[in-house]
Amino acid sequence: xxxxxISRRAFLRSSGQAVKGSCIALTLPMILTACNRAEEARLxxxxxxxxxxxxxxxxxxISARIIPSDDSPGAREAGVIYFIDNxxxxxxxxxxxxxxxxxxxxxSSAVSTFDVPYFYQLxxxxxxxxxxxxxxxxxxxxxxxxxxxxxxxxxxxxxxxxEAGWNLIGFDDRHAWVPPFGFYDADHAAxxx
Amino acid sequence: xxxxxNSPTYPTREPVDFVVVGSGAAGGVMAKELxxxxxxxxxxxxGPHLQAADFKHDEWDYDYNGGxxxxxxxxxxxxxxxxxxxEAVEAxxxxxxxxxxxxxxxxxxxxxxxxxxxxxxxxxxxxxxPGTNFADWPISYEDLEPYYTKVDWEIGVSGLQGPWDxxxxxxYPCPPMPIKGPDVLLERAGKQLGLNxxxxxxAILSQPHNGRxxxxxxxxxxxxxxxxxxxxxxxxxxIPLALASGNxxxxxxxxxxxxxxxxxxxxxxxxxxxxxxxxxxQRANAVVLCANGSETPRILFLSESEQHPDGLANSSxxxxxxxxxxxxxxxxxxxxxxxNAYKSVPATRVIHDYYELDPNLGFYGGGGIDGRHYSRGTPxxxxxxxxxxxxxxxxxxxxxxxxxxxxHTAAFDGHTTSLPLASNNVTLDxxxxxxxxxxxxxxxxxxxxxxxxxxxxxxxxxxxxMEAAGAIRYAGEYPENGQEGNVHLxxxxxxxxxxxxxxxDKYHRTHDVPNLFISDGSSLITSGRGQPTMTxxxxxxxxxxxxxxxxxxxxx
Numbered sequence: 030x031x032x033x034x035i036s037r038r039a040f041l042r043s044s045g046q047a048v049k050g051s052c053i054a055l056t057l058p059m060i061l062t063a064c065n066r067a068e069e070a071r072l073x074x075x076x077x078x079x080x081x082x083x084x085x086x087x088x089x090x091i092s093a094r095i096i097p098s099d100d101s102p103g104a105r106e107a108g109v110i111y112f113i114d115n116x117x118x119x120x121x122x123x124x125x126x127x128x129x130x131x132x133x134x135x136x137s138s139a140v141s142t143f144d145v146p147y148f149y150q151l152x153x154x155x156x157x158x159x160x161x162x163x164x165x166x167x168x169x170x171x172x173x174x175x176x177x178x179x180x181x182x183x184x185x186x187x188x189x190x191x192e193a194g195w196n197l198i199g200f201d202d203r204h205a206w207v208p209p210f211g212f213y214d215a216d217h218a219a220x221x222x
Numbered sequence: 223x224x225x226x227x228n229s230p231t232y233p234t235r236e237p238v239d240f241v242v243v244g245s246g247a248a249g250g251v252m253a254k255e256l257x258x259x260x261x262x263x264x265x266x267x268x269g270p271h272l273q274a275a276d277f278k279h280d281e282w283d284y285d286y287n288g289g290x291x292x293x294x295x296x297x298x299x300x301x302x303x304x305x306x307x308x309e310a311v312e313a314x315x316x317x318x319x320x321x322x323x324x325x326x327x328x329x330x331x332x333x334x335x336x337x338x339x340x341x342x343x344x345x346x347x348x349x350x351x352p353g354t355n356f357a358d359w360p361i362s363y364e365d366l367e368p369y370y371t372k373v374d375w376e377i378g379v380s381g382l383q384g385p386w387d388x389x390x391x392x393x394y395p396c397p398p399m400p401i402k403g404p405d406v407l408l409e410r411a412g413k414q415l416g417l418n419x420x421x422x423x424x425a426i427l428s429q430p431h432n433g434r435x436x437x438x439x440x441x442x443x444x445x446x447x448x449x450x451x452x453x454x455x456x457x458x459x460x461i462p463l464a465l466a467s468g469n470x471x472x473x474x475x476x477x478x479x480x481x482x483x484x485x486x487x488x489x490x491x492x493x494x495x496x497x498x499x500x501x502x503x504q505r506a507n508a509v510v511l512c513a514n515g516s517e518t519p520r521i522l523f524l525s526e527s528e529q530h531p532d533g534l535a536n537s538s539x540x541x542x543x544x545x546x547x548x549x550x551x552x553x554x555x556x557x558x559x560x561x562n563a564y565k566s567v568p569a570t571r572v573i574h575d576y577y578e579l580d581p582n583l584g585f586y587g588g589g590g591i592d593g594r595h596y597s598r599g600t601p602x603x604x605x606x607x608x609x610x611x612x613x614x615x616x617x618x619x620x621x622x623x624x625x626x627x628x629x630h631t632a633a634f635d636g637h638t639t640s641l642p643l644a645s646n647n648v649t650l651d652x653x654x655x656x657x658x659x660x661x662x663x664x665x666x667x668x669x670x671x672x673x674x675x676x677x678x679x680x681x682x683x684x685x686x687x688m689e690a691a692g693a694i695r696y697a698g699e700y701p702e703n704g705q706e707g708n709v710h711l712x713x714x715x716x717x718x719x720x721x722x723x724x725x726x727d728k729y730h731r732t733h734d735v736p737n738l739f740i741s742d743g744s745s746l747i748t749s750g751r752g753q754p755t756m757t758x759x760x761x762x763x764x765x766x767x768x769x770x771x772x773x774x775x776x777x778x
Contacts, residue, residue: 212559
């Protein structure tokens with residue numbers, strides 16, 4: 030095994046984490062209905078359909094640590110919190126309880142560790158410290174899944190505003206491409222096999 | 223409800239010539255062949271008739287909400303266990319297939335390798351494998367070749383005859399797809415290792431054919447429906463011809479509950495719930511089950527009667543047995559320059575030098591390797607998977623890695639054999655039911671040790687290829703502890719000459735019921751090397767040909 034090969038275990042851990050760490054499973058029509066409702070609510074000046082204001086602040090703060098804002102937009106600018114709000118509007122009570130109780134635990138840690146009542150009021154480094162401690166939890170796995178899903182799903186689901194997620198990774202959602210598609214096939218066309 | 227202006231509406235209480243259950247890779251071919259030959263046909267399909275304009279680049283729907291596949295939330299639970307001593311537990315898409323007109327030929331990746339002559343006679347050439355049902359086919363490559371060619375031209379396949387390909391009677395109708403970055407890396411690495419990479423045959427049009435346009439390289443093939451009908455699904459190719467024949471009624475949203483037989487033991491009608499959930503029964507002179515390797519056995523089990531106590535057409539006890547998934551391996555490498563594997567079709571080169579592994583290795587197996595996008599090449603999947611090179615799964619470093627990984631990765635995938643085992647099967651779950659109250663599909667599966675050794679062998683070959691390709695880093699996997707689901711559902715109503723060890727004869731007629739036929743993935747005797755749909759379609763064309771001849775002779 031060469032040094033460039035990463036262990037299969039690391040690979041499996043990351044691939045398993047993609048979904049298995051999360052307790053989310055939904056049907057699309059329900060979410061689209063939620064999206065439409067949320068859009069209407071926003072137009073009426075009501076911000077969130079399923080999250081309380083406190084929850085929205087907290088999950089927004091967590092999302093901003095999962096995909097931070099730096100020289101490019103992060104989860105916050107991409108409006109991931111609206112995606113989460115839409116998805117949770119129709120999620121089972123069981124899932125919502127995982128998130129609620131996980132959030133309560135996180136806030137307890139904020140109090141006991143830093144004597145601050147809310148996660149979003151912590152310094153970024155303090156937030157990272159608390160999140161590192163719960164990295165393997167179902168709560169974090171679910172929030173991480175929702176944040177990444179909100180960042181990279183179609184904007185009509187509420188996140189990925191102005192295609193911020195797609196721009197970040199270099200995905201251009203065109204309906205047609207012509208070759209060459211990248212460096213290596215261009216090189217192949219120029220030099221042959 | 224009739225689907226097209228040309229389409230007739232047949233009364234349920236008068237027998238049609240054929241009811242075809244399922245409209246997928248095999249069912250679409252069957253419906254088109256029978257109806258254009260002048261027979262009256264009713265097609266029953268569980269899902270909706272989605273067409274090109276309905277499909278979107280929507281990962282969230284298709285990959286995470288069961289948009290095409292359906293699952294527990296849609297009322298279609300399945301269960302899985304590794305062996306019969308375990309209690310099966312509910313799981314999503316263990317036996318994976320799309321619920322829509324065209325079935326999984328709509329959302330598949332379109333890799334269209336033919337089987338080779340050896341695939342039909344490997345048990346006698348290489349020798350049987352003790353403890354398995356590994357056997358020769360009752361038909362040969364030569365028997366199937368005219369129908370492979372029919373698939374090439376009627377369905378539409380792009381490719382170029384390669385050094386390892388079996389003889390063909392006619393060239394491909396469309397030239398190969400333009401090579402992609404991952405396949406340039408695979409091809410150059412393969413040549414360096416003395417291998418023979420060549421253009422991958424795909425059921426995607428590289429240029430206009432049969433009134434359909436060529437591929438526009440949007441990149442959303444694997445898991446998605448084609449938005450321009452360049453992918454050669456049975457929905458895009460066969461169903462329109464069936465509906466235009468004036469002899470075919472396509473009924474969507476219809477789920478079959480059982481096939482009824484009369485006192486003479488012959489099939490009389492197919493009972494189903496229509497789109498409104500009302501129970502209906504369509505009388506038929508003959509029935510062709512094309513419901514796939516999991517649903518076809520379920521229908522047979524549910525059709526038990528006094529005459530057929532273990533399920534219809536199951537005097538052999540082979541219904542549901544010998545389930546074969548095909549093995550797989552996957553390795554992803556990070557490269558210095560942009561690969562942009564997210565554009566265009568899944569695979570454009572294949573290495574078939576390892577089609578038959580040396581028996582001296584001590585295990586049975588073989589397969590092929592192709593170059594791919596990583597994690598379907600889609601943004602959300604790729605972002606969720608980031609961290610496979612050992613990096614973090616959230617935070618600033620994660621965000622930084624994402625920016626390189628999406629565009630700079632290429633994957634090499636292995637596709638391998640599965641041995642047929644009685645212990646790998648589809649049965650009815652005794653505890654879990656679907657929304658109609660039917661027992662859920664229960665899958666029992668554990669790869670044979672030879673299958674796992676084959677995957678290990680192929681994984682090692684792809685490591686060599688990644689090294690030769692100059693990957694900066696790479697990481698990969700294969701299911702070393704056994705697969706827990708797949709989308710290839712093969713072997714569960716196998717073909718054979720001996721009624722005591724097979725379900726259908728070599729003309730796809732069930733041994734037990736003269737007017738009941740089966741054609742789908744369940745008909746296969748061995749697994750091939752991991753790309754079965756081309757063979758499922760060719761077998762459907764051949765089955766239809768034989769059924770039509772038998773009907774015309776009055777022998778049904």
